[in-house]
Amino acid sequence: MAQPTRLDPQADPHAIAQAARRLAEGHLVAFPTETVYGLGARADQDAAVAGIFAAKGRPSNHPLIVHVHHADAALAFAEALPPVAQRLMARYWPGPLTVIVPRKPGLAAASAGGQDTIGLRCPDHPVALALLREAAQLGVLGVAAPSANRFGRISPTRADHVMGEFVDDDLWVLDGGACQVGIESAIVDCSRGHPVLLRPGRLTRDELEVVAGEPIGWSRPEAPDPTAPRASGTLLAHYAPRAKVRLMPEAALLKALDGLIPVLAGWHNPIPKVAAYSRSAWAHRPVQPGVIFKAMPAQATQAAHDLFADLRDMDALGIEEIWVETPPDESAWDGVRDRLLRAAAA
Numbered sequence: 574m575a576q577p578t579r580l581d582p583q584a585d586p587h588a589i590a591q592a593a594r595r596l597a598e599g600h601l602v603a604f605p606t607e608t609v610y611g612l613g614a615r616a617d618q619d620a621a622v623a624g625i626f627a628a629k630g631r632p633s634n635h636p637l638i639v640h641v642h643h644a645d646a647a648l649a650f651a652e653a654l655p656p657v658a659q660r661l662m663a664r665y666w667p668g669p670l671t672v673i674v675p676r677k678p679g680l681a682a683a684s685a686g687g688q689d690t691i692g693l694r695c696p697d698h699p700v701a702l703a704l705l706r707e708a709a710q711l712g713v714l715g716v717a718a719p720s721a722n723r724f725g726r727i728s729p730t731r732a733d734h735v736m737g738e739f740v741d742d743d744l745w746v747l748d749g750g751a752c753q754v755g756i757e758s759a760i761v762d763c764s765r766g767h768p769v770l771l772r773p774g775r776l777t778r779d780e781l782e783v784v785a786g787e788p789i790g791w792s793r794p795e796a797p798d799p800t801a802p803r804a805s806g807t808l809l810a811h812y813a814p815r816a817k818v819r820l821m822p823e824a825a826l827l828k829a830l831d832g833l834i835p836v837l838a839g840w841h842n843p844i845p846k847v848a849a850y851s852r853s854a855w856a857h858r859p860v861q862p863g864v865i866f867k868a869m870p871a872q873a874t875q876a877a878h879d880l881f882a883d884l885r886d887m888d889a890l891g892i893e894e895i896w897v898e899t900p901p902d903e904s905a906w907d908g909v910r911d912r913l914l915r916a917a918a919a
Contacts, residue, residue: 575743577603577736582700582747589700592747593707596621596716601628603721603735604704605749606696608669608757608774609728609881610735611640611718612744615708616650619683622717626683628742631724636686637717638671638694638758638805642705647693649714652677657785658763664784667697669758669775673802684717690764690802700749719805720757721746725919727814727888728881730755755878756908760804761789771804773907775877794914812881812912813919814888816848816895820917823853823898830864830896837863848887851898852876865890869898873905880909884916 580588592602599621602613612628614621616639626633641647644662647654652675654662661672676682676691685691693715696702705716720728721735729735732748759774761781769790770778782789792798794809806812821829830849837846840863848865849856856868867887870876887895897913900906 575741577739577742577744577746579732579736579746579748582703582749588747589703590707592745593704593711593713595745596704596708597711597713599624601625601744602704603732603739603744603746604701604718605698605732605747605752606640606701607698607752608696608754609730609752610721610732611701611716612721613640613716613718615713615715616681616684616717617714619681622683625717625719628739628744629719629722629724631719633683634686634803635808636688636692636803636805637684637719638692639681639684639715639717640694640696640701640705641715642695642702642709644695646709646715647695650677650681650691650693651675655763657768657787660784660786661761661763661781662695665776666695667702668695669697669754670694671758671760671805673760673762673764673771673804675764681715681717686803688802690762692760692804694758698749698753700747704747725808725811725813727812727884728757730881734882734885753878755880755882756912757806759908760807761785762801762804764802765800769798769801771798771801772807773911775874775908777904777907779904794911794918809915810919811915813916814884814895816888816892818895818897818913818917818919820897820899820913823851826851826896826898827855834861834864837861844891846893848890848892848895850883850887850895853898865892873900873903873909876900876906876909880912
């Protein structure tokens with residue numbers, strides 16, 4: 574039976590070169606970025622990209638992000654780089670930013686989900702950059718890589734997460750440790766004359782506008798821009814654990830718990846029914862019958878770093894629901910709030 578193979582670049586000096594060769598041959602390789610782990614295939618071969626859609630169970634019209642090792646390499650896929658895209662790339666590449674630009678005709682149609690635009694990113698992770706450079710030397714123009722998980726589920730931030738997702742697949746996994754950022758890149762559409770934020774990440778819209786030098790619109794999960802190109806990770810229902818996610822303000826969450834805990838006072842099932850995930854002090858309470866309490870970090874950057882791993886840990890308990898305190902209505906929390914809104918919609 575096929576199973577994933579873990580490669581450790583720190584222990585094996587040939588691991589990255591071997592993984593690059595596998596990409597060049599048209600196979601899939603999972604690799605770390607600063608945001609999440611990606612499931613990669615060479616973007617310049619539609620047949621190789623088809624393997625991503627098959628492995629994830631992802632619709633083939635849902636576009637992927639193409640990763641390149643340098644801004645100059647983006648020119649292989651872009652018919653044009655609008656000035657606003659160039660400004661953003663100059664400031665944030667390598668880094669957790671994807672720009673959507675007009676696609677060069679005849680190239681990477683599968684990666685683009687058939688659209689005439691394409692999402693491009695240069696990741697800020699030493700393993701990812703080394704892999705992309707090695708692959709480029711073998712003729713790979715860029716690597717298409719959505720998150721390395723089954724479609725619609727929680728993104729992986731450690732190699733173990735990837736191994737658990739594809740337990741029966743012949744997949745090579747480059748282990749680069751835990752991802753630093755923890756949620757996916759911000760996506761800015763630069764293809765239509767006015768930039769629009771399609772997905773927030775660690776970078777906030779305010780930060781991006783300063784560099785863009787012009788206002789940036791925002792296609793929110795609850796009010797998406799119908800004219801925007803399709804983009805990775807922007808479906809309303811996404812990033813979901815098996816347990817049902819429910820978002821509540823702190824007061825509503827406490828009220829719900831006050832009603833639930835007495836009902837479960839005699840709970841003898843070894844599997845908790847509900848997990849409560851909150852920034853508030855009460856989240857440090859000890860386990861009660863049928864309910865577990867998990868503290869969400871109080872700082873937005875740490876909350877983003879921990880979010881997917883925490884959801885996976887709670888989901889692994891076999892609970893029915895995860896009750897989450899709604900993040901603050903502050904720009905620093907936009908990326909976390911976006912992921913939780915989409916997880917709750919699943």
